[in-house]
Amino acid sequence: MRALTVIPEKSGSLEIRDIPDAVASPNELLVEGIAFGVCATDREIASGHFGAAPPGEDRLVLGHESLGRVLTAPAGSDFAAGDLVVGIVRRPDPVPCGACARGEFDMCRNNLYAERGIKHLHGYASEQWTVETDYAVKLDPALGDTGVLMEPATVVAKVWEQIDRVSTRAWYEPRRVLVTGAGPIGQLAALLGTQRDLDVHVLALADKGIQPDMARKLGATYHSDPLPEVADRIHPDVIIEATGVPSIAMAAMTHPAPAGIVCLTGISPTGRQLDIDAGELNRRTVLENNLIFGSVNANKRHYHQAAQALAAADPNWRSGLITRRLPLAKAIDAFTSGQDDIKIMVEL
Ligand code: BGC
Numbered sequence: 001m002r003a004l005t006v007i008p009e010k011s012g013s014l015e016i017r018d019i020p021d022a023v024a025s026p027n028e029l030l031v032e033g034i035a036f037g038v039c040a041t042d043r044e045i046a047s048g049h050f051g052a053a054p055p056g057e058d059r060l061v062l063g064h065e066s067l068g069r070v071l072t073a074p075a076g077s078d079f080a081a082g083d084l085v086v087g088i089v090r091r092p093d094p095v096p097c098g099a100c101a102r103g104e105f106d107m108c109r110n111n112l113y114a115e116r117g118i119k120h121l122h123g124y125a126s127e128q129w130t131v132e133t134d135y136a137v138k139l140d141p142a143l144g145d146t147g148v149l150m151e152p153a154t155v156v157a158k159v160w161e162q163i164d165r166v167s168t169r170a171w172y173e174p175r176r177v178l179v180t181g182a183g184p185i186g187q188l189a190a191l192l193g194t195q196r197d198l199d200v201h202v203l204a205l206a207d208k209g210i211q212p213d214m215a216r217k218l219g220a221t222y223h224s225d226p227l228p229e230v231a232d233r234i235h236p237d238v239i240i241e242a243t244g245v246p247s248i249a250m251a252a253m254t255h256p257a258p259a260g261i262v263c264l265t266g267i268s269p270t271g272r273q274l275d276i277d278a279g280e281l282n283r284r285t286v287l288e289n290n291l292i293f294g295s296v297n298a299n300k301r302h303y304h305q306a307a308q309a310l311a312a313a314d315p316n317w318r319s320g321l322i323t324r325r326l327p328l329a330k331a332i333d334a335f336t337s338g339q340d341d342i343k344i345m346v347e348l
Contacts, residue, residue: 003126004036004331004346005059011048014332019061022128028132030072031078031087032307033348035148035325036125036333037065037182040244041118041267049269050284051121063125064089064117065151067139068348077133080263084139084219086150087131090115090297106158106297115297127329127348137303140311145325146318147346149188153306154298158241160196161302162295163238164335167261167289174237174261175199179220180227180252181242184343185265186319190220192309203230209340210323217317231255244268254281258288263295322345338339 001021007013009137020137042062045051053060054204060103066087073079092100093112117123119345124131134322145150167174177193182204193200209223215222223230231239235257241249256262284290298306310318324344326334334344 001127002003002328004063004188004328005061006046007058008015008045008051008053008060009318014046014335016331016348019126022126022130024072024130026074029070029085029133029136031068031085031129032071032132033124033127033129034067034069035345035347037148037151038344038346039065039152043335045118054120055121058205060241062117064115064121065148066124067148074133079133079136079138084141084143084147085136086147087116087141088137088300088303089136089137089151091099091121099254104299106299114276135308143310146310146322149310149318149343150306152184152301153188153310155185156192157302157305157309158298159189159240159265159295160192162293163261163263163304166291166293168260172259176201176234176236177238177240177291178203178231178234178236179240181241182215182247183242184190184321185213185242187342189242190218191313193311194218194220196308201234201236201272203227206339209341214317214320214342227251228255238319240265242266246274250274250276253282253292256290262290262292265295265329299309308343342343
């Protein structure tokens, strides 16, 4: 069967290859791949800056944003042939640390976790794949191919859950959220904000095109002015940073309303130097009781939250997030995302 593969840490090594057919173990589903989504992490792996192949192998099968249909399921499991499923990305570290031992592998404490399609485990970008029943999540069939948005939706479901949890530190009734970035994570973070009846603002570079249109369709207010100006106008109680652009992340950290919460979700490139006023960042964070935290990945609880959030979204909006659908033979084109792309999906 065919799969999209890469040699981690080697740019230009992306290749569609024949790999051995998937064979399910007794506790696994055999799944026919429907599609996979491509995100900035996949592009970073393809450019040689991230990722690790399974021990003893050169190549990694990519694909952590999965969608497939069950072909065979173990007898007595909660799955049956025909179910629409996604596979969870992360697996607990083998020690395991306290968080992984409790199913909170998204908060792994020793970094020894593995991730399908990213770190030490093959991903889901193959015509068929297997997944342990414990790490598969069944989707509402009505989601159709927009089920490929599940993994990025789990990332933002975790973000909102974490915001809820940390906001119990004192009285706090957030009304206004500013999301920076209008790609898949930004749009989905905004969706969950609107589902909480918040006044949602999205800030990104483009002043026209699909990204502002999709944010406005959600009922969000769209801005393309510099973050400090927008924040001084709207006083966001919560900022969700989803660009990973170092200067925007820095501006986000210094611009929540007092006692505000800033959640950083973008994975920045390293090695770029910025001139920053570190005193200002520290002073504002202290004097205003601001809270800045990072969030990555998601556990099974967040997959269930994301499945509900996606199912509750307008189906046309959901499908509008997928701006390009490519066949596997053209998968490599998905690694150059255009200005007007939100999510690029590769069909299997
Ligand atoms: C994925 C996460 C993953 C992270 C770091 C992101 O693109 O959505 O699941 O933990 O990359 O590997």
